[in-house]
Amino acid sequence: MDKLLEIKDLKVSFFTHAGEVKAVGGISYDIGHGEIMGIVGESGSGKSVEAYTIIGLLQSPGKVVGGEVIFEGENILDYTPEQMEEFRGNKVSMIFQNPMTCLNPVYTIGNQLTEALLCHKKMEKKVAWDKAIEMLELVGINNPDKRMKQYPHELSGGMRQRVMIAMGLICDPMLLIADEPTTALDVTIQAQILELIRKLQKERQMSVIFITHNLGVVAEVCDKVSVMYAGKIVEQGTVDDIFYNPSHPYTLGLMRSMPRVDAKEYERLIPIEGNPVDMLNPPEGCGFGARCEYCMNICLRKEPPTIDLGNGHRSSCWLLASKLAGEANHE
Ligand SMILES: Nc1ncnc2c1ncn2[C@@H]1O[C@H](COP(=O)(O)OP(=O)(O)OP(=O)(O)O)[C@@H](O)[C@H]1O
Numbered sequence: 001m002d003k004l005l006e007i008k009d010l011k012v013s014f015f016t017h018a019g020e021v022k023a024v025g026g027i028s029y030d031i032g033h034g035e036i037m038g039i040v041g042e043s044g045s046g047k048s049v050e051a052y053t054i055i056g057l058l059q060s061p062g063k064v065v066g067g068e069v070i071f072e073g074e075n076i077l078d079y080t081p082e083q084m085e086e087f088r089g090n091k092v093s094m095i096f097q098n099p100m101t102c103l104n105p106v107y108t109i110g111n112q113l114t115e116a117l118l119c120h121k122k123m124e125k126k127v128a129w130d131k132a133i134e135m136l137e138l139v140g141i142n143n144p145d146k147r148m149k150q151y152p153h154e155l156s157g158g159m160r161q162r163v164m165i166a167m168g169l170i171c172d173p174m175l176l177i178a179d180e181p182t183t184a185l186d187v188t189i190q191a192q193i194l195e196l197i198r199k200l201q202k203e204r205q206m207s208v209i210f211i212t213h214n215l216g217v218v219a220e221v222c223d224k225v226s227v228m229y230a231g232k233i234v235e236q237g238t239v240d241d242i243f244y245n246p247s248h249p250y251t252l253g254l255m256r257s258m259p260r261v262d263a264k265e266y267e268r269l270i271p272i273e274g275n276p277v278d279m280l281n282p283p284e285g286c287g288f289g290a291r292c293e294y295c296m297n298i299c300l301r302k303e304p305p306t307i308d309l310g311n312g313h314r315s316s317c318w319l320l321a322s323k324l325a326g327e328a329n330h331e
């Protein structure tokens, strides 16, 4: 499959008064045309910072300190602000974690939905207005004519989320980044919105980066998964690799903390013990070491190598490295 996006050893830090927060500490992955990549990991693991970087909206004191973001063969980190604006309007868009960070309270929904079409697609006002109404219908908003003239605060949370999805899709992006697009919604609306994103993705052969805490959603929607912990991708692979053949202890922990329909009656959910890493003072070695039930001495001293398990399945863990070395010695 052709690559649309390649992220190579991307590093992003925040330079705060207290020191450097290494929010993204060197991540790499690629996404093909029409592919959906899920990004999972607990709060603070760097998912949103990474997304903001890809779309060129990283705010100060955040800075890219290394790596490349290659989109259709060009490193977008080298783009001028004008090129970046053009890129955002035409090629990539994002559904934000919080609708209010994206919807402007003082403009009507219609104004905000048509803006991109008027600026980037140079559409006539009437054409843009009709297209926006069509988009609102597509995301399941009743009475779109009326909604176009309303302000964000006049809409319910679920409706605002749908408006954001409409905004994300209206310019026909090649890549959609959806950052927890359904977190604030109740379960039935969540399911409808996921269904919608999937349907549109199929129809338009769009690529999607889907950021979520919810592994059930990943299993349902994604082709590939990157599991993030403390600013790093600790394991990545296809949905089948990650769900049926997980190899990193953190991924295993995530799986055990997730409810499953095929669980036996007596099986309990097991939370991952311990606290997330303090990104201002990250530990030596493996970020997950202190919480890992298989932790060895080396894990607390040296960063683990990334082991290639074949077909894009990769995992960064000393346990796996030593197991493989053991097997090699036996041969
Ligand atoms: N403006 C900022 N200044 C300093 N540190 C920041 C800033 N924004 C984010 N960070 C830090 O970057 C790290 C990653 O944050 P990020 O928002 O990407 O997490 P996340 O994985 O999206 O979490 P969540 O699941 O809660 O949305 C965190 O340690 C956070 O404290």
Ligand SMILES: [Mg+2]
Residues within 6 Å of the ligand: 047, 048, 049, 097, 179
């Ligand atoms: Mg986030």
